[in-house]
Every structure is written in structure tokens, then in C-alpha cells.
Amino acid sequence: MALKIVKGSIDRMFDKNLQDLVRGIRNHKEDEAKYISTCIDEIKQELKQDNIAVKANAVCKLTYLQMLGYDVSWAAFNIVEVMSSSKFTYKRIGYLAASQCFHESTDVIMLTTNQIRKDLSSPNQYDTGVALTGLSCFVTPDLARDLANDIMTLMSHTKPYIRKKAVLIMYKVFLKYPESLRPAFPRLKEKLEDPDPGVQSAAVNVICELARRNPKNYLSLAPLFFKLMTSSTNNWVLIKIIKLFGALTPLEPRLGKKLIEPLTNLIHSTSAMSLLYECVNTVIAVLISLSSGMPNHSASIQLCVQKLRILIEDSDQNLKYLGLLAMSKILKTHPKSVQSHKDLILQCLDDKDESIRLRALDLLYGMVSKKNLMEIVKKLMLHVDKAEGTTYRDELLTKIIDICSQSNYQYITNFEWYISILVELTRLEGTRHGHLIASQMLDVAIRVKAIRAFAVAQMATLLDNAHLLTGNTQRNGICEVLYAAAWICGEFSEHLEEPMVTLEAMLRPKVATLPGHIQAVYVQNAAKLFATVLRGHEGVPADSMVAQETSQLLIDRLPLFVQSSNLEVQERASCILQLVKYIQKLQQKDVEVAEEVTALFAGELNPVAPKAQKKVPVPEGLDLDVWINEPPSGSESEDEGRKSKGKAVFAKEESRHTKPRYTEVDEKELAKRREVRKAEQANNPFYIKASPSSQKVYQDGVGVEHIPVVQIDLSVPLKVPGMPMSDQYVKLEEERRERNKADKKKKKDKKKREKGEKGRRRRGDSGPESEEDITPAHMVDIVTEEMPENALPSDDDDKDPNDPHKALNIDLDKPLADSEKKLPVRSHRPDEVLKSPMEDRQVVEVVPEPKKKTGKEKKEKKDRKKSKEKKKKHKQEEEEDLMGAGSEEPVQPEETKEVAAPPPASTPEAAAAPASTPRTASGMAAVAPDSEPEEAKDTEPEETKSSTHKKKKQKKEKKKKKHHHNHSDGAGDESVQNGTVEEEEPLPPMSNYALLAENSYIKMMKQDADKVCDIQGNLQDGSQVVVSVIFENKCDSFIKSMEFNVLDSLNSKLQRPDGAGPHDGLIVPFQLPPGISNEARFIFSVQNIVMPQKLKGTLTFIVKTDDSSTHEKLDFKLHFTCTSYLITTPCYSDAYSKLLESGDLKGCSLKLEGVNQPFHHLLARICFHHHFSVVERIDSCASMYSRSIQGHHMCLLVKTADQTVSIDAKCDEPGLLGNVLDEIKLTFSQC
């Protein structure tokens, strides 16, 4: 054997390993792709070999290649193979590869579930660790659901190494499987106080992540965290907690008040910058959440600002960056305290680090005032000039615009200055923000009436120098400003000094290279200018030549645009061209046209609020989706005809056609149509009107015309020759302010009056110049944006519905409903036994009792026990007493009380765990359908008693975990009704156990140690049953070397690792210190599920006391009921009826007399214990469905009348059906 291995490894030692691969790639820099493809071929060969070492090596190399960007998903199956190697070395390689390559769409992930579960329960902590690590990277919703129980169990593992990983991975599980959050939360909370700092930190980590997304659900943890914060010394944990508090305080101001003091103390005392920084951050959050009123409020702010200043002044760029970041948070609520550090922040603008400059920019936004705006912007403009790299420059540009336009231009006192700033910004090359500048220009020109003349002059200059802007590249975003310029010049052309010049500039051939939408605006506004020119020159005979020349200019230049490939341009141009031609004719006849032409463009445009359109409510009865006119149902040919005609209209060659059409429309008619349209619009409440008169309808205030506009302060020259320099304005502004100040007193009265009229500004008395003292150069009439009168309140933006964290918004404060105490489990493991903690404790002794205890077995066990017990009588005695009190008594009452339910319940549960069934002791007994539960119970207690009596030796008691679901507790009603059975309600107590994923449990206890075995059965596939056993050490000694063995039957076999003999035991992968419980899982393969099965088994272990150790043994029996092979499977009624009609099913029926429980309880019980789901329920009649692990369908029709329940059942496997019915009968006979 060994020789073979050596030989194999010699064969493969010439394969490339990872290092060779890396070296090879480095040596083939030129033809890397080719080299790698040969390597991949080799790897494919290696993967075909049987030797796992070769495969692992290949997978290892693939992981590297994946990292280099090669797709290796084709090897996913091989990765799974390597993962399942029993050697840690290979396993680790496999998991690493999986964590890198697997994702949710990797289909082989489904195959890994069992492997991962096995690794999770591996005796080797590193196997478990590596599986957890891997799982954290590729967990899917399916895996999360299937493994949640296993991972939860690991959270209580004895090794902190495993605990911390298990705790941490729970976050991923929650994300993928939110239902697990509530059941898992109590345990997670416990881990906050774990003795191991790593585990504690992991728990803090997870809860902080959860709380960050849904803070309000975690408010109740505040006291606990508060305690941790004041006691922990781990900075990492402290930081997390403090960050968490930052998220919680906005929700609970009282918390904030409590926090301030300890945080302030930490700020003073800590030497760790990271901690200091987070403290400051949280203090800021607290202060923000407190709506002032705190006495030492300003002191705290001062402290923060002062500490931040220290950070910002530090030479460490990181601290500087963070300081600025935190400062910007303070800025929002306490701008004053930050403004005093303006110097520092401006200084940061000069920093060589872009990140820092950007942060400083953010701060500037909040620091501007009327007083310093110009100064700050001037500084920014300098930076714009100096800036390298367009990203930063663009950032500066947007910042400048943001700063200036914030709160409706609140800080701008001189709009001429602002316009010149905008114009200066247009000189930036290659900026992407042309449209931003353009929209600012438009906005200012439209809304600030007083500035229009100036703006128009500037824009005209811009248009004249358009070639500077368009430069060379077509993509240059800055040409967008021409759009604004053209529009402003056209719309407000009455302010133009020399409209002819501008008109000429707008019709230059070069314009045709601009983007289409800009050309279109050019053409349209050229027409407006034309109207202005006409008006200007008409009536004066000498000028009529000028007017005609203008017409000629248009007629000469417009054809260029008529040929444009842009439809919009083409259409507008040809329309206007025809119009001008017509006008020219009229001009030649000396007809006065100016007025009519001007009328084309009459009316004023008002700004409309951005969301105005959206806010218009749809009137009742208007269905926007309905056709206004029925679509023509004409034949295709007609359609085509129309289409081709349409095309012709726009095709260049056919432009002649258009001429006649358009010329027919004379101006009067145009005007007429216009009137008609206006009238229509006026009557149409949904049309947002442009005319000032109609504005009143929508605005409380007066129309634009009526808004008082400040006279322009004539001290500021209206025209700055050439391109304006904003700097000039800065100087002028300063002078003006000076003057203003001087004049102020004199003019006070007057101004007051003026202002009163304007209703805008109130002047303070003399004194130092305050913000308010700075009069704006223009009283800016900032026209309010229009909103439709019945605008609806703004809709909040919805959160991203795809945010995975949304699902975790779960209220954790509500006590767990009983039904929730267990993790929801996939339907194929419907039964869960829950064991409440109390019960656990009660668990008692260990009786290795198989579930069904036949008298013999019990006796045997007892005998064994006795022998063992002899050794340690004293201890046992004590224990016994305890146990007696704890376990026996409780157990019995439970049974009797819950009775009806319990025993049966246990059965099903146990059953549920298909294989599980090791029912030791009483629990088991209950489980076995065949067994008489009652007897079992009786016997058990007796046994225990007897054993205790006998020698107080250790007893192995089985506890019954709560198989007994208390139906009584549950309100079963609803659960049943909806067709799916919810086991929860009727069986609330069980849920806790469910967390443990137990269906039935066995306690196996020996002597001092009690082990409780919980059995969970999971049906993973047709022939496998998983039994989970919880071992609980009830004694004061250490239990180790546990070995679990089962005598295989023909039908059911314990799955043992490869190479183990059929009689070898499985080593339980852990040891148990006193008082500790742990869980192991065993997989059984089952061939025939028609008959219930019993397996005998033995647990051997060593009890180690201080001075000696003894070898002990515990026998038990595993009982697999037929019910345990059933999986709760939902079924829809239509599928159900089809199934019944198919005729493949054989029938059988059962009558139960004297059942006096409510029907819904009865159904709940069947569902819970026997894994059925309700398909349909009508009054006292219900149809139910279940399926076996091997796919047998089982249908029940349950009717009840006068304490008699009749069950008609059908199944394609009569044997199975018979046994299940027997089991059901048994269940109810125990009620």
C-alpha cells in the first residue's frame, strides 16, 4: 500500500506544481497566453487521473490561473472532488479554489451540501474551519437554509476557533436566508459575552453589520453594548461598538445623552488615533441627533472641532483626510464652529493630495457666506487654472457651481460677477460639464431679470467667439454652453446692442459642425433675432434696406441647415426658410411685417420646477393608456403609403415638396392658428402655460411682470469690454460694499422703504458689517419655479428594493414566538424537536435506551449501567437526586400533560429525522410508532428510577426532548388553514430545539456524564437519513474518546468512512467537558422504507476524573419509523386531484374513535408528527399530502364527526401506507 503511494508520488513529482507554473509564466512574458493554454491542457490531463494528490495540485494551479483572470468554471466538479478529500491539505486547496471560483450560479454547489455538513462536524477543528471559511465566500440561499442549523450548533462549539468563525459566518447566512435571523439571534447575543475575545469580537462584528442596515431593531441591545463599551479594552471591538452607537443614536436621543460622557472621556484618554477618530465621529452623530438643549452641547462640539483640527494639522495625510471627512459632518449642523477654521481648510485646498483637496472642497460648500463667496470662488478659480487632470478640474467646476447656486443663489450678491465666472469657466478645455454651465446660464438669465441685458451681451460675445469654444474636438462638452448662449440671445434679443452681428455669428457655416440639438436652437433663435431686427428697422425708410439684407442673409444661410442630417434642424430650418422667403416677398411690396413676425415669438417663458410635470395628478376618468383616437385599422398598403409620403417630406432630394406646403401657410393663418392654440391651452388645465397672465392660476404670488425688480446699481458698469473678468467684479464689489456701508446710514430710511416694498431684506442697525448688511448689487428677483396648483407632495424616493439588507429588517425584540424557536427548516426535514433549554437541563441521565424499549433492552441496559455505576456510587447518588428532581419528574409530567401530543409528537419527529431515530430511552420509545409510547414512558422513568435506586450509578437517561410539542400551547388554527401546514403554532415549544435541529434526541448518559442525543433526521436524498445526536455531559468529569456504533441491518447501514470495516464505530469528533453538550451527525443509508426499522447501537466512551479514567458504554436503539421517511411536501389542489385521478394509488382507511380535540389541532398534529401538509380544508374535512424520500405519494382525506375521525388514505406503496396509518393511529391513541 505504502509502496504504491510512493510510486504514485514519484510518477507525479515531475508534474508542474504551483511554483513551476508561476515560474513558467514569468519566463514566458511574451507568449503568456499560449503558455497558459498549454498549462491548462496539462491540468486537464491531471484532473482525469485518479490520484487525489495530482488533482489537488491541478486545482491549486487553477486557482492561480483564475486569479490571473482565466475562467476555470469548467473544473468546478473537480474542485468539489478535491474538497471532499479526507486529507486536510487537499481539502484546503479545494475549499480555497471553491471560494475563488464558485458563485451562486455554479450548479455543482448543490452537490457540496453534504460534504460541507460533514466537514462542519469533523473532529478536526481545521477541517471545520476551512469549510466555514470557504462557505463564507460561496454560500447560497440553498446552502444557507440547509446548513443554518449546523452552523448554529457550531456557535456553541468548544473551540473558540470554530466558534468565532461560526458566529461570523452567520451574517452571511442571514443575508441569504433571512428567516434564520430571529431563531439564531438569542444565541448570537449570548456570544457577545463569550469569554474568548475573538468570538466576542466576531459577534460584535455581526451585530454591528446587522444594525448598521436596520438600526432600530437593535436598540434594545444598547445597554449591553454600553456595558461592553465601558468594559472592553479591545480597540477593534470598541471601534465597532462606537460606530454602532453612531447608527443607533439618531433613533434614540436619550441614548446619545448617555453616551456623551463616556465618549468624551475616551476622547481624552485614548492614545489610539483610530479610536479617537471614531469617538469624535459618534459624538458628532449624537450631537446631530440631539436637537440642541444640551447644556454642554457646545463644549462637546468645540472639543470635537478642536480634536479634528489637530488631526487636520497632523503631518500624516491619513489623519488629515479623516479630519476633513469628520469636519464635513459637523458642518451640516454646526456650520459656525467649522467656519472659524476656514483658514485651515483653504490651506488644504493646496494640498498635493487630491483626496484631501476633494474633501476640503466638500467643506467649502458649507462655509460660504455672502461675505466670502467671491473670495472663495476666486481661490477656486485659481485652482481650476492650475489643476492637472480633468477629473479634479471637473470636480472643481461642479463645486464652484454648486457653491454658487446653493439654496437658490442665496449667497450671490452680484450676478454679473456670477455670469462672468460662468463665462470664464467656458474656457476650460475638455470639461464634461458644459451642460452644467449652460443650464446655470439659462437659469440665471431667466430667473434674474435684472441681469438679462448683461447676460445677453456676454452671450453675444460668446457666440461671436464660438470658434474658441468648439475648438478642435467635436466631443468637446463645452460647446453645450453655445446652446444656452444662442437661446439667451434669441429669447432676450431686445437687449442686444447689435442683433445683426449676433445673427450673423449664429449663421456661420461653422455652426453646422455643432451637435444637432445646438444647431436646432441656433436656427430657432436666428428666427427670433430676425424678428427683432425687423422690428428695429421697420418704419424708418433708410433702414428698410437693412431689413431686406437681413432677410437675404437668412435666405442665403439657412439652406445649409435645411440639408442637415438632423431632423430637428432640418425641419426648423426649412420652416423658417419658407417663412423668411415669404416675408421677403412682402418686404419687397413694402408691407410692414415686423409686428406679426414678432408675434410669432411673443410671450415669456417661466421656469418650471423640476418635478412639476410629475406632480400633475391624473384627473379622474382619464386613462392615459387609452387611445385618443382608435388607431387606423386601415390596410397595410395604406400605412405604407403614408409612410413613404412621410419619408418623402423629409428626404433632402424631395425638399421641393415641402416648399409648396409651407408657403401655403401664410403668416396670418399662422397667427390665427397660434391664437387658437393659445385659447386651447388656456382652457386646458394640464398645459403649463407660459404667459404671465395665466401664471396666476398657479402661483400664489404675482406673475413675473409684477415681481418688483431692483434697479441695477449703476455703480457697477453694465458692460465690461471684451470677455469679462470676474476679478474685476471682486474689486468692484468690495468698493461697492464700502460705499454701501458709508451710504447706509444716510439712505437707511429710503432703503428701508424700498426694501419693505420688495419684502426681501431687513436691514439690521448699524454695527459691524454682518451678512445681512451686504446688499446685493441686484435685488435678484429669483423667480419661483412654477408648480401645478394641485401638485402632490413629493414622493419619497424609494429605497433600492434590491438591497439584500432589506430582508433583514426583522424585529428582534419581539420574544421569539414558540413557533420561531426553531430554525425554519426545509420541508424535507419537517420535524424538529425542540428542546428548550430548561428541558435540556432536565435531561437526565443517561439511559442508553433505545427508543423503543423493550423490556429486554432496558434491562440489559440497566444491567450495564449497574455495573458501571458501581464504581461511582456516591457521585451518582447525588446526581441521581438531582436528576430525579430534574429529569424524571419533569419528564413524566410533560408526558402526561402534553401528552396527547407529546409522545406521538416525538415519534413523528424522530421519524422525521429519518434515520435519526436513535431514540434512546424514552424519547425514542415515544418515537417508534410500533412501540407503545406509553409503555416506553413508563418504563423509562421506571428504569431511571430503578437504576438510580439500585446504585445511583450513572444513568443514562434519555431525555425526551420535547418531542412533545405542546399542541395545547399552539394555536393551531391558522396554521392549518392555509393549506400548508405550519408546524409552528401547535408546537411552539419545539421550536427552540429546532434550532438545534433536532428531531428526537437521545440522551445517552453514562455514569457521571450525561449525554443527550438529539436526533435530527434530514432527508437529503432517497436513501440517506441523517441522525443528529446531541451529547450532553451531565457529570463532573471529562468525557472523551466517544465512539458511536450501530449494528447495521440489511436494510439500514451507518455510513462509515472509506476503508472502515462494517463493524467499526465512528469516532465522535469532540470531547465533552462537564456540563457541555455538543452535537454529532451520523448518516445512514436506507434501502427499503416500507417498514419501520430499529437499529441497535452502542456508545462507548471514557470518563476521565482527576485520578482515574473509566471506560463506559451506553446502549441505545435507533428507531426509524415509516413516518420518518416522509417529507413534508406542499402540494396544490389541482395537482392533488390529478394524482388521485391517476388511479395509481391504492387505498386504505382508518377510523379513530373518541378523539376529542379540535379539528385543527388534529390536523396540526398529523402535519407535525407525520409530515403531511394540508392541501385543502373544508369545514371538518381536509385533504393532506406527503411524499416519501423515495418519491411515494401519500394522500389522506381526513373527516371528523362526533369524536370520530375517519382517514381515507391512498398511496402507491401499500406497505408504507399501512405502517404510516398505524403510526398515526398510535399518535392519536396516545392523546
Next chain:
Amino acid sequence: MWTLERNEDTEQQIIRETFHLVSKRDENVCNFLEGGMLIGGSENRLIYRHYATLYFVFCVDSSESELGILDLIQVFVETLDKCFENVCELDLIFHVDKVHNILAEMVMGGMVLETNMNEIIIQVDAQNKMEKSEAGIAGAPARAVSAVKNMNLPEMPRNINIGDISIKVPNLPSFK
């Protein structure tokens, strides 16, 4: 270590972009970078440290403390140093798997698992020991060959500046 689902192309693009961003930064600028769209928007930041020719880049979201992550990188590097005994880039280049394994002890599924260097080293050593014992006799010949193969290692330049930082970009956008 990719904890988010992405295909290989996006990964490579992110790595390239990250390298591009990080490598052109001056020595004395701050170690944080605003997240681009690629790494998941403004909530995420790149935090890096620069050691000789190596950059260690972490991508984290707002739940992590910036300075804390810098410390974490320091711990990571010190751990590497201990585990490889005077780590150099070549160690990292040729033993990517080991680097991953070490990292896995510190960060799991995008969340910080352990920050205590001693604890990390104990766990890493224990696993290495296990690996060695498993290799046992069967591994001996392979090890011998590998030793021979490595004989010519010293010929390789000791201080190459590798342009591709992909092997050392532990990218841990925490969650999403």
C-alpha cells in the same frame, strides 16, 4: 479574495483600475481613495499601504474604520513576515495559496475575523504542521524534487518590480 460575485473580466478590470489608481499616487499622500463606480460606489473606499514594491489594497465599506484597516494591513504584513521569515515579493508570488490561507485566518467572507497576530500565527502554524504530517512519507520524494527545482531560484532577480499586483490585492468589499 473576492467575496462578491463577479466574473473574471470584471475582476481583472477592477484590479487594473485599482493598480492604476494606487500606483500613481505619491509616497506621501493619504492612503484612502474614494471608491469609483467599479468597486461599488461611494460607500466603498480603497485603503492601501505601500511596502517597497508591494501595495496591499483593501476595499472596505463604511462599516470599517479606516485607521483600523490600516492597522489590519500592518498586521497582515507582519504576519506574512513571520510566516515566510522575512517575506519578499517572491514569496508572495510563488506561494499565493499560502498567502490566501493566512489571509483566510484574518478575514472571512469579507469580514474581519481576527486581528491578533499571535493568534493568527498559532492557527497558521498548526495547519502547516498538520499538512506536513499528512504529507508524511508519501510527500518526501515530491519535496525532494521540489527542493531541487528550487535550487535555481536565487538566479532570479531578487527585487523585481512586478507590474501585476493581482496576486496581492486582497479585495474585500465587505458585503453587498
